[in-house]
Amino acid sequence: MTEQVLACIDGSGHAAAVCDWAGWASQRLDAPLTFVHVLDKEPGPVQGDLSGSIGLGSQEHLLAELAELDAKRGKLAREQGRLMLEAAQQRALESGIEQAETLQRHGALVDTLVDLESSTRLLVLGRHGEASASAHAHLGSHVEQVIRALHRPILVTLGEFRAPQKVMLAFDGSATTRKGVEMLAGSPLFRGLELHLVLAGADTDDNRAQLEWAQQLLEQAGITAVTAIVPGEADKALTAYQQEQGMDLMIMGAYGHSRIRQWLVGSTTTTMIRDAQVPLLILR
Structure with missing residues (x-):
């Protein structure tokens, strides 16, 4: 199996640097490039007994609406991820990368990256995730977990890319x-x-x-x-x-x-x- 440069993309402001560093490494290593976006497992319908506050007649209707809302939220998250991956792919192609693949997965980030480890030559991810507004915010919650779990070189980016x-x-x-x-x-x-x-x-x-x-x-x-x-x-x-x-x-x-x-x-x-x-x- 060909080993690749794997770049984790999310909705944070640091995603552009991840794209650019991954593209730089892919060219230097002459290795395939894949952008991956991981969605948390979609929530199921809301559970619980709400009859004490909303009445028995309303409960079934409300739960159905909540389930429909969850489904819509999951669909929007998948679409957002797809658009982010397409944008990353286009950015890489415009920078001179001949080919860049995309991959969207559901589940936990660490588990997903462990599953892909055997085909990973270098992993690139941002120091902060979507919840971080600043390049100098606290360490992203997943970064240390990923470093402990994987046994591949990991490039942790921050700020804007500069070769x-x-x-x-x-x-x-x-x-x-x-x-x-x-x-x-x-x-x-x-x-x-x-x-x-x-x-x-x-x-x-x-x-x-x-x-x-x-x-x-x-x-x-x-x-x-x-x-x-x-x-x-x-x-x-x-x-x-x-x-x-x-x-x-x-x-x-x-x-x-x-x-x-x-x-x-x-x-x-x-x-x-x-x-x-x-x-x-x-x-x-």
Whole structure:
């Protein structure tokens, strides 16, 4: 099965950036592009005993009207989703994408994306959903769930799209980030861009050796990388480096500790996704 770039579209103001980032990635990876819109399961007829407030004679008629209203609401939601998918498809074609498919599904977003995971090379979704009016609002309720559930690279977008020129990888020597370096070395996604390998921590021989390994691996693949060690707490130090150096995109591994620890005290990954001022590519 051909692996695709999968882009989640909803009615939020961030959908345009999702479209544009997905189109950019599709072209760089030479991978098919599919836009997906997921509808929550349609509600059934309203249940309950309303006779005490509206009278027995009115209850049956009211429930029938409510059921009809639910059906109309579901039909409108499907039509709205179809129009959004068509708009995303047209936007991609106008940007130079040769072919873009659309897919509308019913059910829970996370479950749907898990079902599509085997054919997904890269997932693109906005940091905020339809309920968010601001690009700096709280983290969308589904984003962290999706990142925990899937084991594919996930590009979390925000703001307006701008083709990246400078990219940084938050490197800590863990198995996830070492795998990320190997992925970057073998992928055309960031080929030709300015790449920075940044390690937050002490300037030790071990940390320097970790960065040298990563730099050599990338250079063997024809990718020139700048390395840096920045002191301080990881989330603050990495964010500061991104802002000072004008990075357009950050790459980092997801959730390096146990799941139980994540739910109790959070993680650097969650903090970075919540506070970052540029899109993030999350590696699993």
